[in-house]
Amino acid sequence: MATSAAQRFGRRLASSVPRRRFSSSAAAAAAAATGGSAVQRTQNPSLNLCSAINQALHIALDTDPRSYVFGEDVSFGGVFRCTVGLADRFGKGRVFNTPLCEQGIVGFGIGLAAMGNRAVAEIQFADYIFPAFDQIVNEAAKFRYRSGNQFNCGGLTIRAPYGAVGHGGHYHSQSPEAFFCHVPGIKVVIPRSPSQAKGLLLSCIRDPNPIVFFEPKWLYRLAVEEVPEHDYTLPLSEAEVIREGTDITMVGWGAQLSVMEEACLDAENDGISCELIDLKTLLPWDKETVEASVRKTGRLLISHEAPVTGGFGAEISASIVERCFLRLQAPVARICGLDTPFPLVFEPFYLPTKNKILDAIKSTVNY
Amino acid sequence: MALSRAASSPSRAALLKPLAAAISSSLFRRSISTDTTPITVETSVPFTAHRCEAPSRTVETTAEELVGFFRTMALMRRAEIAADSLYKAKLIRGFCHLYDGQEAVAIGMEAAITKKDCIITAYRDHCIYLGRGGTLLDVFAELMGRQAGCSKGKGGSMHFYKKDAGFYGGHGIVGAQIPLGIGLAFAQKYKKDESVSFALYGDGAANQGQLFEALNMAALWDLPAILVCENNHYGMGTAEWRAAKSPAYYKRGDYVPGLKVDGMDALAVKQACKFAKEHALKNGPIILEMDTYRYHGHSMSDPGSTYRTRDEISGVRQERDPIERIRKLVLSLDLATEKELKDIEKEVRKEVDDAIAQAKESPMPDPSELFTNVYVKGYGVESFGADRKEVRAVLP
Numbered sequence: 001m002a003t004s005a006a007q008r009f010g011r012r013l014a015s016s017v018p019r020r021r022f023s024s025s026a027a028a029a030a031a032a033a034t035g036g037s038a039v040q041r042t043q044n045p046s047l048n049l050c051s052a053i054n055q056a057l058h059i060a061l062d063t064d065p066r067s068y069v070f071g072e073d074v075s076f077g078g079v080f081r082c083t084v085g086l087a088d089r090f091g092k093g094r095v096f097n098t099p100l101c102e103q104g105i106v107g108f109g110i111g112l113a114a115m116g117n118r119a120v121a122e123i124q125f126a127d128y129i130f131p132a133f134d135q136i137v138n139e140a141a142k143f144r145y146r147s148g149n150q151f152n153c154g155g156l157t158i159r160a161p162y163g164a165v166g167h168g169g170h171y172h173s174q175s176p177e178a179f180f181c182h183v184p185g186i187k188v189v190i191p192r193s194p195s196q197a198k199g200l201l202l203s204c205i206r207d208p209n210p211i212v213f214f215e216p217k218w219l220y221r222l223a224v225e226e227v228p229e230h231d232y233t234l235p236l237s238e239a240e241v242i243r244e245g246t247d248i249t250m251v252g253w254g255a256q257l258s259v260m261e262e263a264c265l266d267a268e269n270d271g272i273s274c275e276l277i278d279l280k281t282l283l284p285w286d287k288e289t290v291e292a293s294v295r296k297t298g299r300l301l302i303s304h305e306a307p308v309t310g311g312f313g314a315e316i317s318a319s320i321v322e323r324c325f326l327r328l329q330a331p332v333a334r335i336c337g338l339d340t341p342f343p344l345v346f347e348p349f350y351l352p353t354k355n356k357i358l359d360a361i362k363s364t365v366n367y
Numbered sequence: 368m369a370l371s372r373a374a375s376s377p378s379r380a381a382l383l384k385p386l387a388a389a390i391s392s393s394l395f396r397r398s399i400s401t402d403t404t405p406i407t408v409e410t411s412v413p414f415t416a417h418r419c420e421a422p423s424r425t426v427e428t429t430a431e432e433l434v435g436f437f438r439t440m441a442l443m444r445r446a447e448i449a450a451d452s453l454y455k456a457k458l459i460r461g462f463c464h465l466y467d468g469q470e471a472v473a474i475g476m477e478a479a480i481t482k483k484d485c486i487i488t489a490y491r492d493h494c495i496y497l498g499r500g501g502t503l504l505d506v507f508a509e510l511m512g513r514q515a516g517c518s519k520g521k522g523g524s525m526h527f528y529k530k531d532a533g534f535y536g537g538h539g540i541v542g543a544q545i546p547l548g549i550g551l552a553f554a555q556k557y558k559k560d561e562s563v564s565f566a567l568y569g570d571g572a573a574n575q576g577q578l579f580e581a582l583n584m585a586a587l588w589d590l591p592a593i594l595v596c597e598n599n600h601y602g603m604g605t606a607e608w609r610a611a612k613s614p615a616y617y618k619r620g621d622y623v624p625g626l627k628v629d630g631m632d633a634l635a636v637k638q639a640c641k642f643a644k645e646h647a648l649k650n651g652p653i654i655l656e657m658d659t660y661r662y663h664g665h666s667m668s669d670p671g672s673t674y675r676t677r678d679e680i681s682g683v684r685q686e687r688d689p690i691e692r693i694r695k696l697v698l699s700l701d702l703a704t705e706k707e708l709k710d711i712e713k714e715v716r717k718e719v720d721d722a723i724a725q726a727k728e729s730p731m732p733d734p735s736e737l738f739t740n741v742y743v744k745g746y747g748v749e750s751f752g753a754d755r756k757e758v759r760a761v762l763p
């Protein structure tokens with residue numbers, strides 16, 4: 001393996017690894033943007049995921065005068081400090097607090113976007129996106145279709161921190177991505193690391209479709225890596241093989257990838273070679289990359305924090321079985337959250353931990 | 368009534384013994400535990416009314432009630448301070464929102480209603496629960512996620528419930544509890560037992576659309592619902608005026624009458640809630656805006672000092688503190704001595720410490736509890752723990 005976990009995730013390694021490079025696709029984008037060669041040697045500052053998001057928002061506001069950032073407490077920096085400094089720099093007219101009213105926030109954003117603006121709305125926690133569910137599903141997603149392309153809200157990007165943090169309990173931990181993956185007309189994007197977050201968020205903001213962008217809040221401070229300073233975007237609906245292997249394909253997104261990566265390392269010690277894919281965009285997703293990998297390995301494991309039943313893993317599993325039925329050597333494994341509410345006291349039992357994944361890798365490979 | 372019940376608990380009886388002795392020896396003319404002679408007190412400020420006639424500022428109370436108020440509020444205050452320490456010691460996990468500063472709302476409301484009346488609130492629920500007659504052990508065990516907690520350790524700070532006392536609990540999604548409260552009131556109207564529902568929400572929550580949907584339904588169907596806006600002037604870091612075009616929350620029901628109340632004055636709260644209950648049974652919904660203040664930050668991750676000045680906080684403490692108000696009243700009416708009140712504070716401190724010690728003894732829920740109560744029956748889920756050899760729960 002050429003790159004270490006630190007290079008792909010920059011997670012928990014801020015002090016132990018003196019010099020890190022950014023993840024490969026961001027590096028390529030950086031190189032492309034500067035017209036340089038594929039291997040770029042310039043030293044970029046190390047940023048955590050929160051700062052990378054902040055930088056992306058700075059660039060978005062700076063490069064497009066029609067862009068706006070708003071949400072609960074965002075002009076003060078937001079509860080996670082992702083929007084710090086934006087109001088000072090761009091003014092209260094473009095970066096502003098909204099009242100506590102998610103349905104209103106998203107509906108407002110749709111209207112703002114419909115007038116040709118880039119509306120970046122923050123929902124404080126993904127757990128609180130549900131009051132806005134109707135606006136996203138019925139208004140945002142179908143605006144273009146039902147108006148025969150006269151109107152759209154493509155400039156709308158909804159940012160929301162999602163996922164477990166260790167002790168968040170019922171309403172500060174959920175991963176609601178699958179609900180939104182059932183809605184043609186919106187895109188769903190989840191980054192795994194700081195440099196990915198910056199490039200993907202900028203893509204989302206500039207993409208002409210409404211997008212729900214879930215940020216892995218566990219990694220806001222934990223994930224640190226070099227992030228190119230300039231304006232770059234990363235392609236949507238393109239998955240990335242972040243670790244090559246031959247025995248089993250593993251698909252995940254967001255914070256779960258670093259748990260999967262640890263399981264890959266353990267499996268390697270047992271002589272199992274795992275290929276790890278970051279899906280990045282869940283809707284519409286890159287079936288080809290996953291299919292090509294499964295054709296090579298003959299096995300598939302999917303892991304996400306959301307409950308297993310009706311999770312996005314089910315969709316991936318069904319599609320790959322359709323495409324690779326004769327090539328599969330074992331049933332597709334799904335190592336996911338349990339079918340319970342996100343618990344307060346039993347988080348480790350609920351979560352798809354490394355050992356659960358490792359178990360499943362072994363039983364799939366030895367099927 | 369919860370408060371007098373709390374006030375006449377065994378520990379209180381023990382506390383009062385030395386006082387009784389002191390009284391007989393020094394020729395004092397009263398027994399602070401039992402004196403129920405009516406006393407009348409003016410509320411701090413007049414009520415401001417919207418589409419209704421404000422109740423009188425003159426509130427009837429008794430020595431027993433006032434000392435009971437003091438005791439219960441001191442206990443709530445102490446419990447919240449203790450929760451703060453337990454959180455910092457990482458014995459409480461998850462999100463934790465404290466109520467200190469707002470105690471008068473909880474106790475004033477209880478003093479005007481019965482356990483047949485329902486209360487539903489958001490996540491700032493510890494003291495509402497205590498007001499409904501919950502014990503300190505229930506509280507601390509739940510905070511620490513233990514079996515003895517009021518939600519079996521499965522809810523935590525934001526999810527306290529007490530069915531036998533009509534407490535429909537703590538809710539995590541801002542504003543979501545308000546229409547639920549209206550549903551409770553509808554059911555009560557059918558019961559014809561003269562009970563009402565109190566739906567509590569914050570000034571931040573007052574900007575959620577659900578409030579207005581709930582108000583309309585309640586008014587349309589003349590439901591015995593009282594919408595209590597606990598206006599502590601901040602929703603997280605946002606001052607009320609930054610988020611609300613009209614921070615006159617008692618008027619925001621438009622066609623629904625409302626009353627603005629000094630929520631730091633337990634007697635004013637009591638008077639308002641009594642008035643509101645009568646109103647709601649006769650005429651349908653009413654809004655009570657309680658002008659109150661939270662001393663702590665929004666939750667444990669908020670120091671509470673970035674969006675407001677320290678002077679503002681200390682000013683409220685000095686001039687409007689709900690416990691100090693009752694202390695002054697009790698002293699000025701000569702219903703107890705300073706020492707007696709200090710002793711009460713010492714006593715509740717010990718009660719809190721004892722409850723914490725006891726709560727720590729309570730075990731964590733059994734891992735199989737992860738799968739119970741999702742549905743009426745488990746439906747065959749299977750799981751294994753972080754170390755896959757350790758825990759295996761297979762349920763029917």
Ligand SMILES: Cc1ncc(C[n+]2csc(CCOP(=O)(O)OP(=O)(O)O)c2C)c(N)n1
Pocket residue numbers: 072100102124128131491539540541542568569570571572573599601602603665
């Ligand atoms: C729908 C929803 N959005 C956001 C949040 C996050 N949140 C929790 S409490 C809170 C502020 C609420 O303020 P207020 O209603 O005034 O109540 P207070 O905390 O002051 O008691 C916010 C924004 C939430 N829990 N639910």
Ligand SMILES: [Mg+2]
Pocket residue numbers: 569570571597598599600601602603
């Ligand atoms: Mg408030």
